[in-house]
Amino acid sequence: MKKLLFVAFLSLCNLAFSQSKGTVSGTVTDKEMNGEPLPFASVYIKGTSIGGTTDIDGKYSISVPAGNKILVFSFVGYETVEKAIVVKANQTIVVNQELGPNEGVALDNVIINATVSKEKESALLLKQKKATVIKESIGALELAKRGVSDAATATTKISGVTKSEGTGNIYIRGLGDRYLSTTMNGLPVPSDDIANKNIDLGLFSTNVISNVEISKTYNTSSYTDQASGNVNVVTKEFSKNGFSLSLSGGANTNALDVDNFRRTVISDDVTFGFHKKKYALLNQLTLQGWDTKEASTPINYSFSLSGAKKFELFGKKWRVLASASHSKLNEYRSGLFRSFRANVLNTSFSESGGDVENFMARTNSTGYIRVAVKLNDNNKLKYNTLFVNKGVDNLYEQGRSGKGYVFDQDPQENGAFVRDQNFKQTTMFVNQLMGEHKWNENNTLNWATGYNFVLAEEPNRIRNEVNILDVDNSSLIEFASVGDYQQRKTSQKIEDKEYNAFIENKWALGFAKEDEAKPYKLNYGLNFRKKERSFRSSFKGFRARGVRAASIDELSSILQLGESAGLTLREQLPDAYKGEFLALAGYTNFDFKFDNKLSGNIGLRFERDEIDVVWNVGNYISPEGVNRYGSANKVYSSLFPSVNLKYELDEKNFIRFASSITQTLPEFKELAPFGYVSPSGRVILGNENLEKSDVYNLDLKWELFPSRSELISATAFHKQIKNPINLVMTRGSSGYFSYFNTGEKADIYGVELEGKMNIINNEDDKSILSATGNITKMWFNQDLLPNFQYKDKVKSDLQGASDLILNGSLSYNNRKENEFIATLTGNYSSDKIFALGVPEDFAERATIYNDEIIEKGFFTLDLVLSKKLTKNLAIKLVGRNLLDPKIEQTQLVRNLNTGIETNETVSLYKKGRNVSFSLSYKF
Numbered sequence: 001m002k003k004l005l006f007v008a009f010l011s012l013c014n015l016a017f018s019q020s021k022g023t024v025s026g027t028v029t030d031k032e033m034n035g036e037p038l039p040f041a042s043v044y045i046k047g048t049s050i051g052g053t054t055d056i057d058g059k060y061s062i063s064v065p066a067g068n069k070i071l072v073f074s075f076v077g078y079e080t081v082e083k084a085i086v087v088k089a090n091q092t093i094v095v096n097q098e099l100g101p102n103e104g105v106a107l108d109n110v111i112i113n114a115t116v117s118k119e120k121e122s123a124l125l126l127k128q129k130k131a132t133v134i135k136e137s138i139g140a141l142e143l144a145k146r147g148v149s150d151a152a153t154a155t156t157k158i159s160g161v162t163k164s165e166g167t168g169n170i171y172i173r174g175l176g177d178r179y180l181s182t183t184m185n186g187l188p189v190p191s192d193d194i195a196n197k198n199i200d201l202g203l204f205s206t207n208v209i210s211n212v213e214i215s216k217t218y219n220t221s222s223y224t225d226q227a228s229g230n231v232n233v234v235t236k237e238f239s240k241n242g243f244s245l246s247l248s249g250g251a252n253t254n255a256l257d258v259d260n261f262r263r264t265v266i267s268d269d270v271t272f273g274f275h276k277k278k279y280a281l282l283n284q285l286t287l288q289g290w291d292t293k294e295a296s297t298p299i300n301y302s303f304s305l306s307g308a309k310k311f312e313l314f315g316k317k318w319r320v321l322a323s324a325s326h327s328k329l330n331e332y333r334s335g336l337f338r339s340f341r342a343n344v345l346n347t348s349f350s351e352s353g354g355d356v357e358n359f360m361a362r363t364n365s366t367g368y369i370r371v372a373v374k375l376n377d378n379n380k381l382k383y384n385t386l387f388v389n390k391g392v393d394n395l396y397e398q399g400r401s402g403k404g405y406v407f408d409q410d411p412q413e414n415g416a417f418v419r420d421q422n423f424k425q426t427t428m429f430v431n432q433l434m435g436e437h438k439w440n441e442n443n444t445l446n447w448a449t450g451y452n453f454v455l456a457e458e459p460n461r462i463r464n465e466v467n468i469l470d471v472d473n474s475s476l477i478e479f480a481s482v483g484d485y486q487q488r489k490t491s492q493k494i495e496d497k498e499y500n501a502f503i504e505n506k507w508a509l510g511f512a513k514e515d516e517a518k519p520y521k522l523n524y525g526l527n528f529r530k531k532e533r534s535f536r537s538s539f540k541g542f543r544a545r546g547v548r549a550a551s552i553d554e555l556s557s558i559l560q561l562g563e564s565a566g567l568t569l570r571e572q573l574p575d576a577y578k579g580e581f582l583a584l585a586g587y588t589n590f591d592f593k594f595d596n597k598l599s600g601n602i603g604l605r606f607e608r609d610e611i612d613v614v615w616n617v618g619n620y621i622s623p624e625g626v627n628r629y630g631s632a633n634k635v636y637s638s639l640f641p642s643v644n645l646k647y648e649l650d651e652k653n654f655i656r657f658a659s660s661i662t663q664t665l666p667e668f669k670e671l672a673p674f675g676y677v678s679p680s681g682r683v684i685l686g687n688e689n690l691e692k693s694d695v696y697n698l699d700l701k702w703e704l705f706p707s708r709s710e711l712i713s714a715t716a717f718h719k720q721i722k723n724p725i726n727l728v729m730t731r732g733s734s735g736y737f738s739y740f741n742t743g744e745k746a747d748i749y750g751v752e753l754e755g756k757m758n759i760i761n762n763e764d765d766k767s768i769l770s771a772t773g774n775i776t777k778m779w780f781n782q783d784l785l786p787n788f789q790y791k792d793k794v795k796s797d798l799q800g801a802s803d804l805i806l807n808g809s810l811s812y813n814n815r816k817e818n819e820f821i822a823t824l825t826g827n828y829s830s831d832k833i834f835a836l837g838v839p840e841d842f843a844e845r846a847t848i849y850n851d852e853i854i855e856k857g858f859f860t861l862d863l864v865l866s867k868k869l870t871k872n873l874a875i876k877l878v879g880r881n882l883l884d885p886k887i888e889q890t891q892l893v894r895n896l897n898t899g900i901e902t903n904e905t906v907s908l909y910k911k912g913r914n915v916s917f918s919l920s921y922k923f
Contacts, residue, residue: 022087024095025061028054028073031100031377038075038099046070046082055708073097161214161805171832172214173717173750173778175228176800178725179664179695183232185384187432187450188223188529190496195676195684197667201231203388203428207246207304207323208368210234216717217644217658217699220587220603221504221525224640224662227695227721235384237370238319243307243923248300248876250916253884254332255298257912261332262359263295264395264421266460272326273363273391275425277459281491281540284460285569289556290487292395292421295330295361300916302327319372326365333358335909337398337680341407341735342840342848343894347416347681348405349398356680356909359395364388378438386430396420396679400552402468410482410545415468417477417552420679422461429453442508442518447501454496461490463677464555477552479544484570487559488541493534500529521591527607529583533668538574542567573628577615579668584608589642600645608637613671619685620673632671632688636663656701664725666690670739680907683736684727690739694722707758709767715752720745724782726799728836729850737835746782746798766815773808790839790849797833802857804830818868825864830857834889847899851892853906858885872922880914887911 030038037058044051045064051072054060066089074080078099085095161172172180182189182198189199215222216229255261265288269276279287306323334357336350349355367387374380397419398404404416434448465486470476480486504525508518542559544567549558558565589603611634622630642660649655675685701715724746730736754774758767780797788796797803806828814820837852839845861883866876889907894900 020066020089021063022066022089023061023092024064024071024085024087025059025092026094026096027058028060028075029058029096029098031098041073041075041078041099044072046072071095073099075099161807171800171802171829172216172228172231173719173748173776175719175748175798178667178670179227181223181226181230183222183230184386184430185235185432185434185448186222186232187448187502188452188498188500189233189430190428190452190454190498190531193426193456195669198231199428200390200426201233203364203366203390203426204233205304205325205327205364205366207306207325208235208366208386210236218640218642218660218662218697219601219644220589220605220640220642221502221523223527223529223583223585224605224607225609225665226662227664227693227697227719235368235370235386236321236323238308238310238321238372241309243305244920245923246302246304246918246920248302248327248916248918250300250878250914251298252300252329252331252912252914254334254910254912255330258332258334258359261295261298261330262292262395263361264393264423264462265289265291265293266421266423266462267293267361267393269460270391270393270423273365273389273425275391275423275457275459281460281489281538282571284489285540285542286560286562288460290462290464290559291553291556292419295359298330298332298361300327300329300914302916302918317374319370321370322368324365324367327363329362329914331358331360331362331912333360333909333911336905336907338904338906339681339735340850340891340893340904340906342850343896344407345405346407346735349416349418350905351401351403355399355401355404357395357397357400358679358909361393363391365390380436382432382434384430384432384434386428388426388428390424390426390428392422392424394420394422394424394679396422398680399468402470404468406465406480408482409465409467409480411478411480412467412469415470416480417464417466417468418681419464419552420461421463422458422679424456424458426454426456428455444506445503446506447503449501450499452496452498452500454494456494456496458490458492461492463488463490466549466552466555468552476548477550478546478548479542479558481543481545484543485539485541485572487544487555487567488539488570490537490539492537495534496531498529498531500527502527519593522588523591523603524588525586527583527585527587529581531579531581533577533579535578535668535672535674536574536576537674539570539572541570543570544568572618573616575615575617575674577613577617577668577672577674579611579613579672581612581668582610597648598645599648600643602644603642605640605642606637607640608635609665610635611666611668611671613668613688615672615674617672617674619675630673630688634666634671634692636665636692638663652705654703654705656699656703658697658699658701660697662695662697664693664695664721666692666725666739670725675736685736685738687738687740690725691723691741693724693741696720696722709756709770710758711754711756713752713754715754717748717750717752719748721748721798724798726782726836727834728788728838729853731838731840731850740788741785742788742796742836743783743785746780748778748780748798748801750776750778752776762815764815767813768815769810769812771808771810774806776805778803787842788836788838790837790845790851792846793837796836796852799833799836802829802832804828804857818870820868821864821866823864825862826859828857828859831855832857847894847896849894851894853889853891856886856888856890858887859883860885874920876918876920878914878916878918881911882913884910884913 028038028041039054041054043060052060052062064087066087069085069087071083071085081097177197180198191197191199211234213232214229269278304325308321310319334354337356338348338350339346369385371383399417402415405414406416409416430452432450437445465480466477467480468477502525507522509520509522510518547566549555585605585607587605589601591601593599614631616628620630621627640661645657647655670686670690671688672686675683677683698718704712722745723741724743725739726742727737728740730738756772758770760769762768780801782796782798784794784796809823809825811823832855834853834855837850839849841848860881863879868874887909890903891906892901893904
């Protein structure tokens with residue numbers, strides 16, 4: 001009985017004590033990081049052991065005995081703050097606190113914790129959770145796990161995103177290059193290639209990337225020239241004082257397997273991706289060779305060096321981050337290429353499925369500097385500069401077997417051989433200056449200005465077309481002579497300059513509840529963008545009718561003799577065009593939050609876009625009969641609304657809705673009628689009659705965040721494109737490709753499912769085995785104008801759009817001090833249209849036509865193994881494209897005699913597997 005009474009007494013005491021407790025909760029934020037949540041800060045009652053740490057959202061909640069207490073907030077390297085509070089029994093009080101750096105303590109450890117967390121998936125999920133627009137991101141740490149080396153590959157790890165192996169273009173929700181926009185830190189960046197609107201994201205190596213984010217819905221503060229989304233590359237910020245060094249080596253299995261890896265003769269003038277032009281184009285015909293060179297062992301390598309420093313200068317705090325990297329990647333591809341015109345075979349290089357060879361050596365040199373200065377608590381400046389130099393040495397051959405076929409070849413159709421040697425160099429500077437100024441606690445002004453410069457050159461492209469007269473003895477060849485330029489050297493130069501800027505004021509409105517931000521915010525601003533392009537292409541060549549050479553590898557012995565060998569010099573006026581794009585816009589949008597449940601953003605933007613292009617192109621004849629000269633002027637002005645809503649079902653469940661109107665504008669290269677010849681012989685030229693497309697967007701999304709590192713979501717979306725633009729094979733004997741407004745409208749319906757889950761956790765509740773996966777399924781319906789209808793085809797899918805996209809990864813982390821990480825990543829995209837078909841003869845459109853070209857779907861698999869040997873030393877083994885799938889394009893071809901259609905392969909190759917081993921060290 002005594003024991004029972006004693007237990008009852010203890011229970012009553014415990015009950016009484018618990019009833020005398022209250023709860024203290026709130027959020028700790030980082031003053032240095034503009035009020036971002038500060039995870040892992042300590043919160044405790046002074047003089048006791050009662051307390052805890054904030055979670056990834058900066059939130060805390062502790063049970064405290066009633067009474068007068070001193071609440072302490074601390075974080076290593078930050079100021080310690082004490083607050084007197086009164087805790088009442090059975091009540092909850094909210095105490096929020098902003099912590100700033102301790103001026104007397106070095107901040108190295110603190111800064112790296114705050115900055116690295118912004119590259120973690122958990123921090124990016126938090127950002128996605130809080131964002132009003134539908135946005136998805138992948139951070140630098142996750143990219144490292146998956147062995148991703150550049151931003152282009154990074155985007156394919158996000159739901160609904162694919163990359164075309166044939167063109168390198170990125171597709172978001174089935175929409176390609178012309179429907180996207182690309183920014184760096186929110187400012188536009190230029191294209192590095194005449195063939196593309198957007199920059200090659202492969203130029204952004206992961207040593208300069210903090211994270212890559214894709215916004216799939218529109219907000220009026222950004223430019224309207226986007227239909228499927230915006231890709232924003234967020235560059236690295238200062239982390240901590242120190243240096244890091246990384247070295248990597250590896251190989252492409254195809255390149256190692258080939259008996260004789262070769263390179264272009266142009267590469268003699270290239271050092272580390274930089275070309276030094278020795279001769280004028282005319283002199284190159286005879287003073288420089290025409291034959292290929294043997295290459296050394298095709299080993300891939302890369303190295304990078306980065307460093308960061310924080311210091312005081314002129315009484316201000318400065319943070320500087322700098323990095324430099326250089327890489328070389330060798331590839332070899334073999335396969336086939338064929339083309340058909342009006343269901344008749346035009347070219348065929350397909351002997352044994354390997355009559356096409358492609359030797360490539362890619363170099364990429366990158367330099368990046370970021371400088372940030374804090375003028376005072378209310379004024380900050382940042383400056384970014386990015387330098388990139390990309391070089392691609394490309395040797396392409398068709399018909400070395402002696403069995404190539406070209407329909408109109410002279411002297412004979414069989415035995416055709418084509419060699420294309422080209423070195424492309426792209427040099428790019430991106431400069432950005434940004435400022436933030438807090439007028440007061442409710443008013444913040446942000447501005448940014450940028451200057452971009454791109455020089456893209458093909459300084460000496462060499463092309464030869466010959467005939468192997470004796471298939472069994474390829475040493476007997478004759479130069480082809482259908483045209484004047486089948487033995488030629490060309491030079492092409494693109495120079496782009498761009499100026500852009502924005503200014504935006506954010507004004508907090510309304511009455512805030514205690515320790516909470518004001519519920520409304522009015523944002524308004526201006527955008528300016530001016531882009532100038534200068535393009536020039538020159539042709540010099542020989543007409544060589546009846547002239548023969550010893551072999552296809554000894555063309556220099558004849559061509560360098562020039563006219564003394566019976567050759568006739570051919571020159572033409574250079575092809576050129578100039579383009580100017582000017583965009584001016586003003587916008588306003590309104591952020592709101594009602595009762596902590598419904599929040600959103602509504603906005604309106606006025607934008608005026610003007611495109612001017614003038615050209616002098618040899619293959620152009622105006623409607624008035626004027627040769628070479630022409631121009632196009634497009635002016636578009638309109639209002640663009642947007643609505644983004646978010647409803648919080650509970651703290652883990654959200655419903656999002658978004659609707660907007662955007663547009664897609666014609667590009668310089670889509671308007672100027674210059675025809676660019678690909679190595680395979682495909683020619684793509686512009687169309688001066690092209691007009692813009694208007695795009696109507698609708699999204700509905702559900703999100704569940706089971707934990708700070710997990711996500712389950714489902715999205716339904718619809719897009720309607722008025723006046724859609726597509727790449728189409730043109731009518732006529734040329735077999736060219738061009739851009740057209742092919743229909744009145746195209747509808748896209750789709751659903752996305754995404755999951756990021758922890759499968760196995762350790763005793764500290766940290767994930768050991770995790771998985772991510774997403775599925776995007778789409779349905780397309782594009783009507784076709786009469787000029788593009790053939791057979792019984794009056795509707796079509798959309799060019800470049802896969803109807804099924806799968807991305808997934810499985811990752812293991814042992815969570816030890818010297819951690820071991822293994823990640824397996826897979827991607828799949830289904831068939832998509834490379835180019836739409838067209839009737840060759842309107843009267844006989846049921847039988848005489850060019851059917852659409854289909855790029856077949858394929859699956860890729862990558863494996864990354866990494867291990868920390870010490871605190872500062874790590875090794876990594878990466879295997880990419882492990883399945884080495886076929887990259888194939890097909891076309892339905894109708895037999896004109898039997899009327900039977902067969903599915904013919906028109907392009908086929910494999911990329912090979914890439915294996916690399918890297919070593920990194922942090923000082």
